[in-house]
Amino acid sequence: MNTQPVPDTDRPVIGSYPTYEGAQRAVDFxxxxxxxxxxxxxIGSDLRMVETVLGRLTKGRAALAGAGSGAWFGLLIGLLLTLFTANHSDVPPLLAGGIVIGxxxxxxxxxxxxxxxxxxxxxxxxxxIVAARYDVVADPEVAEEAKNMLIKLSWRET
Structure with a gap:
């Protein structure tokens, strides 16, 4: 069960931006x-899911990606095994073996x-997930003050 309060989306908009970075810059200011x-x-509005195709996936590329993931997992297992070795000269072979087998x-x-x-x-x-626009909203009691402060930011950026 979600116990976090749902944000009030009916607050006044103090700034609207085409990118998340712009909205983030406003709040940072x-x-x-x-x-x-x-x-x-x-608040992001008009959300849509964008899937960027990175390239063709062949059996060779799938094997290569699996080898990379397996090598990282093997390194982790090798590092864990080194915790139980008393001889420091056993560390490199354990790590290398873990990477290769993984x-x-x-x-x-x-x-x-x-x-x-x-x-x-x-x-x-x-x-x-991307939004068509990002609105920065504020509580009604402080919205006018925030709007006036963001006007200073827009003057600075022009």
Missing amino acids: LSDEKFPVERTAI AVFGAVFGFIAHALTGGRRDFASRSQ
């Missing part, structure tokens, strides 16, 4: 000016996992 920023919020198993599992998809989704991608 208010913070620099000692404004009580805990009384503000950034990479081999990762490559095999990556290859098999991709082969089992049967040709569906033969591409790699990255997804993100």
Whole structure:
């Protein structure tokens, strides 16, 4: 159960920006000016999911990605094993062995996992949620003061 309060989205808009970075810069400016920023919020409107296709995913690339993930996991296991060794000369072989064994198993599992998809989704991608605009809102008691402060920011940037 979510126990956090739902933000009040009916607060006055003190600034509207086409990018999240712009809205973030406005709140940062208010913070620099000692404004009580805990009384503000950034609200994204007209959300959409954008999936950027990074490239074709072949069995070889899937195996390579699996090898990379497996190598990191193998390194972690090798580091954990070094905690239980009394001889410092055993550390490099444990780390190297963990990396190699992890990479081999990762490559095999990556290859098999991709082969089992049967040709569906033969591409790699990255997804993100973006908004058409970002509104900075403030509590009604301080909204006018915040708006006036942001006017100073817009003069500075022009």
